[in-house]
Amino acid sequence: MIDSATLNSFEAIVGARNTLKAGTDLDRYLHEPRNNYTGQTPMVLKPVDTDEVSRILCLASETATAIVPQGGHTGLAGGAVPNESSNQIVVSLERMNAIREIDPDGNTIIAEAGVVLQSIQDEAARHDLLFPLSLASQGSCQIGGNISTNAGGTGVLAYGNTRDLVLGLEVVLPNGEIWNGLRKLKKDNTGYSLKDLFIGAEGTLGIVTVAVLKLFPLPKSRTAVWAGLPSPDDALALFNFALARAGNSLTGFELIHRTPLEFVLRNVSGRRDPLAQRHEWYVLAEISSGRSEEDANMLAEAIFAEALNRKLIGDAVLSQNEAHRNQLWQLREEMSLAQRPEGASIKHDISVPVHRIPGFIEKANPIIHAICAEARPCIFGHMGDGNLHFNVSQPAGGDREEFLALGEIISKNIYALVVAMSGSISAEHGIGQLKRTLLATTKSKTEIAMMRAIKQAFDPQNIMNPGKLL
Numbered sequence: 001m002i003d004s005a006t007l008n009s010f011e012a013i014v015g016a017r018n019t020l021k022a023g024t025d026l027d028r029y030l031h032e033p034r035n036n037y038t039g040q041t042p043m044v045l046k047p048v049d050t051d052e053v054s055r056i057l058c059l060a061s062e063t064a065t066a067i068v069p070q071g072g073h074t075g076l077a078g079g080a081v082p083n084e085s086s087n088q089i090v091v092s093l094e095r096m097n098a099i100r101e102i103d104p105d106g107n108t109i110i111a112e113a114g115v116v117l118q119s120i121q122d123e124a125a126r127h128d129l130l131f132p133l134s135l136a137s138q139g140s141c142q143i144g145g146n147i148s149t150n151a152g153g154t155g156v157l158a159y160g161n162t163r164d165l166v167l168g169l170e171v172v173l174p175n176g177e178i179w180n181g182l183r184k185l186k187k188d189n190t191g192y193s194l195k196d197l198f199i200g201a202e203g204t205l206g207i208v209t210v211a212v213l214k215l216f217p218l219p220k221s222r223t224a225v226w227a228g229l230p231s232p233d234d235a236l237a238l239f240n241f242a243l244a245r246a247g248n249s250l251t252g253f254e255l256i257h258r259t260p261l262e263f264v265l266r267n268v269s270g271r272r273d274p275l276a277q278r279h280e281w282y283v284l285a286e287i288s289s290g291r292s293e294e295d296a297n298m299l300a301e302a303i304f305a306e307a308l309n310r311k312l313i314g315d316a317v318l319s320q321n322e323a324h325r326n327q328l329w330q331l332r333e334e335m336s337l338a339q340r341p342e343g344a345s346i347k348h349d350i351s352v353p354v355h356r357i358p359g360f361i362e363k364a365n366p367i368i369h370a371i372c373a374e375a376r377p378c379i380f381g382h383m384g385d386g387n388l389h390f391n392v393s394q395p396a397g398g399d400r401e402e403f404l405a406l407g408e409i410i411s412k413n414i415y416a417l418v419v420a421m422s423g424s425i426s427a428e429h430g431i432g433q434l435k436r437t438l439l440a441t442t443k444s445k446t447e448i449a450m451m452r453a454i455k456q457a458f459d460p461q462n463i464m465n466p467g468k469l470l
């Protein structure tokens with residue numbers, strides 16, 4: 001246990017008002033959103049600036065105290081949850097929530113780690129600019145958490161992952177030293193890219209305190225297209241067809257099976273099937289244009305009318321206005337939540353090379369049905385990024401526990417297929433606690449050894465988020 005003198009010294013850094021102690025209402029800091037992980041902590045510290053973070057880590061290093069950095073705690077891999085020992089102190093970045101600068105000439109924004117993603121999007125939009133990182137959790141997740149998980153979302157196809165949106169970082173290292181890497185450079189060939197080590201590190205190498213982020217011109221128009229088609233093979237053909245014609249204007253391409261759409265229609269009130277006829281598969285694509293308010297619609301119409309003529313799709317509807325566009329995206333964003341009333345579900349956030357998506361689905365479905373004939377694969381994801389949420393819901397009306405008992409064998413087989421298809425066991429949600437053991441079995445010995453060497457170099461005492469990632 002951490003002794004009371006040490007706890008008092010930690011509290012003194014941020015003050016009593018910014019320290020939550022065991023016995024007070026710590027509950028919301030101790031759970032992963034799906035309640036898959038719950039931990040204990042003697043205290044939650046809420047520093048207000050980099051200096052306080054530095055003093056916390058300095059003391060942590062002197063006393064060998066484990067620290068768990070926490071952002072908006074929307075991460076789904078248990079990375080921000082302390083373990084059950086009550087020996088790990090949570091450092092919440094929520095008070096470091098200032099946008100320090102927006103530079104419309106340089107197309108950059110400087111934000112502290114605790115700024116909620118949506119606030120960055122809104123601030124950019126006020127200057128006619130776009131911060132393209134877009135997740136269903138954007139109202140709660142923080143930029144520090146996005147950076148630490150290298151979050152993906154729906155904008156990756158055109159703008160890349162969070163990693164591609166970060167120009168510079170300020171990070172407090174495990175010994176309390178502050179690294180100021182707040183550069184605005186697009187080109188910087190001066191050796192190792194240090195910022196990249198902290199992006200996706202899940203708080204295991206230090207605490208991200210401030211970031212310089214890229215902004216883009218706000219599109220003048222965006223059109224969403226909901227298209228029905230028979231198979232993932234058709235979706236791949238449509239993807240390449242649309243990409244060839246729209247290029248960078250193709251800013252979204254989601255693949256959706258009928259099952260998750262049915263879950264939304266059944267479990268979320270007021271939702272309607274966008275198309276009159278039933279299709280086995282759907283694509284939700286988005287076309288953006290910086291040229292005019294009509295351009296996205298005209299381009300989308302041209303592409304999808306030709307796709308219809310060529311029988312690449314069975315039917316399609318184009319968004320008519322912003323509200324309609326949001327409605328179509330809402331259907332996609334509600335798919336995770338709409339699974340809950342359907343009972344237990346075993347989830348896999350995986351990626352394979354884009355052209356192997358149809359082959360993956362073709363092989364994965366029989367694997368599931370051989371293990372549980374009535375299981376319901378609930379497949380949707382960012383096809384343009386090669387990323388699927390290959391989720392499996394329990395048989396309708398079946399026994400929850402009986403199905404969950406199959407989770408290990410189902411996941412083992414799915415991940416084996418992912419590895420055989422040169423894919424990744426975690427496309428966007430990270431490793432955290434959830435996939436820590438799996439990581440060691442799916443990466444090569446050389447890769448794991450390199451990761452361990454980096455961890456050892458930065459954090460030889462293993463005080464930063466122990467038990468996560470490695």
Ligand SMILES: Cc1cc2nc3c(=O)[nH]c(=O)nc-3n(C[C@H](O)[C@H](O)[C@H](O)COP(=O)(O)OP(=O)(O)OC[C@H]3O[C@@H](n4cnc5c(N)ncnc54)[C@H](O)[C@@H]3O)c2cc1C
Binds near residue numbers: 072152153204428
């Ligand atoms: C409804 C829903 C939809 C989602 N959709 C997506 C999606 O489309 N794509 C996607 O990628 N993810 C998605 N997520 C997962 C989650 O929102 C992202 O991983 C997000 O980036 C986490 O940010 P956070 O601030 O909540 O971080 P947290 O959950 O608080 O932390 C995540 C990890 O980062 C570390 N960390 C947090 N802040 C810092 C910091 N300042 N310095 C160092 N380490 C830190 C934590 O220790 C932890 O390991 C979704 C989650 C939900 C609930």
